[in-house]
Amino acid sequence: MKNVLAKGAIVISKDILGMMKRQVNFCTKKPVVSMLILTYRCNSRCRTCNNWKRPQEEEKKREINFDGWKFIIDELAEKGVRVVEVFGGNVLLRKDLLIDVLRHLKKKGMTVHLPTNNMGLDDEMADAIVKYVDYVYISLDGLEERQNFIRGRTGAFHNVENAVKKYMQFRGNCNVPRLICNTTVSRYNISQLSQIADYAEAMRFDEVHFEYVGEFTREHIEKSVIDGLIPAPYFMRGRESSLVNPEETRVLKENLKSIKRRSKGRTIKTVNIEMLSGQDLYRGTVPVKKCYVERTEVTVDPGGNIVICPFINNYVLGNLLQTPFERIWNNEKHKRFRKFQNSGAIEMCRHCILGVERSHSMLNSFKRIYLTRIEPRLTGWA
Numbered sequence: 001m002k003n004v005l006a007k008g009a010i011v012i013s014k015d016i017l018g019m020m021k022r023q024v025n026f027c028t029k030k031p032v033v034s035m036l037i038l039t040y041r042c043n044s045r046c047r048t049c050n051n052w053k054r055p056q057e058e059e060k061k062r063e064i065n066f067d068g069w070k071f072i073i074d075e076l077a078e079k080g081v082r083v084v085e086v087f088g089g090n091v092l093l094r095k096d097l098l099i100d101v102l103r104h105l106k107k108k109g110m111t112v113h114l115p116t117n118n119m120g121l122d123d124e125m126a127d128a129i130v131k132y133v134d135y136v137y138i139s140l141d142g143l144e145e146r147q148n149f150i151r152g153r154t155g156a157f158h159n160v161e162n163a164v165k166k167y168m169q170f171r172g173n174c175n176v177p178r179l180i181c182n183t184t185v186s187r188y189n190i191s192q193l194s195q196i197a198d199y200a201e202a203m204r205f206d207e208v209h210f211e212y213v214g215e216f217t218r219e220h221i222e223k224s225v226i227d228g229l230i231p232a233p234y235f236m237r238g239r240e241s242s243l244v245n246p247e248e249t250r251v252l253k254e255n256l257k258s259i260k261r262r263s264k265g266r267t268i269k270t271v272n273i274e275m276l277s278g279q280d281l282y283r284g285t286v287p288v289k290k291c292y293v294e295r296t297e298v299t300v301d302p303g304g305n306i307v308i309c310p311f312i313n314n315y316v317l318g319n320l321l322q323t324p325f326e327r328i329w330n331n332e333k334h335k336r337f338r339k340f341q342n343s344g345a346i347e348m349c350r351h352c353i354l355g356v357e358r359s360h361s362m363l364n365s366f367k368r369i370y371l372t373r374i375e376p377r378l379t380g381w382a
Helices: 002-028 056-062 066-078 091-107 123-132 145-151 156-171 190-202 218-222 246-261 278-283 332-342 347-351 354-358 362-379
Strands: 033-037 083-087 111-116 135-139 178-185 207-212 267-269 297-300 305-307 316-319
Touching: 002 362, 033 066, 066 091, 083 091, 091 111, 091 123, 123 156, 135 156, 145 156, 156 178, 178 190, 190 207, 190 246, 218 347, 246 278, 316 332
Parallel strands: 033 083, 033 297, 083 111, 111 135, 135 178, 178 207, 207 267
Antiparallel strands: 297 305, 305 316
């Protein structure tokens, strides 16, 4: 028992130390994480995202080649960035450079996260991902036809099964990369969450992450005009909302607690939903005031531009292939945005789902430590 408590104290101490470093980075505006968006193109037709509605051929023309990305990666590494998320669209549509990008990131000693819908995954790509990626996020929003329905593609569920088998084959007896079943929770799948968790166990996923859906409305956009610029996010509400209704919030919370209780030691992450109240869930609000993303995370778009964040992705601070990083990061345009954002004038920020995971306050950081480290032990979830 003493050994368990001692190990727990060490883990929590590391969490608190990391939290303190995070606050220092926030205050000093030091970039430590980067999202490299290789493409906005996507061959899914998801009900919870409208990225695929962008003009695909026009987007393709904007995309830079490997030499450009190599230069950017080197620049970011020199400035101290150590964690990178390689993002899309569907990054597998950039097979012409993806393997080289992943290899170079690993060469620079970076921790690499890769979310993907796995459409287009072949043996060559699966082998490279296993070699160079640390965390693979496999999008699974439902079983069988429910996955196909949400993802808007026949065969979407088959893609998941095929991908997991390939990753397991090439990974062998290793436990890297971590295979994460990443489920976007919405009104379309709250009845299947338990089945998704069971399926993930059967397929030998290392972790299951339940993340809440995010969406913006036209009204949110119109109230977020910056320097005359109208934001163009990709989580826009369609004909109907993807958010759960007031009654479903209670069902959702109860389902997640039940899943965690019978998790049998599996890593089930629900903290980003637990941090939201029932009202937040059905209204689509995020109760955060400070934005860590614009201060500590470098978001690079397919053309090599540093944009202010993944959602206000047309607010360009500068292009890394044309201007040195130090003349872009925290420049006058960046400071102007920050002042505007800090004033509470950007309505989108009140509905930004990234804020739950990446912009939590000191108090909420302690709450997250309790929910992920202490509560599971007290209730026998882990």
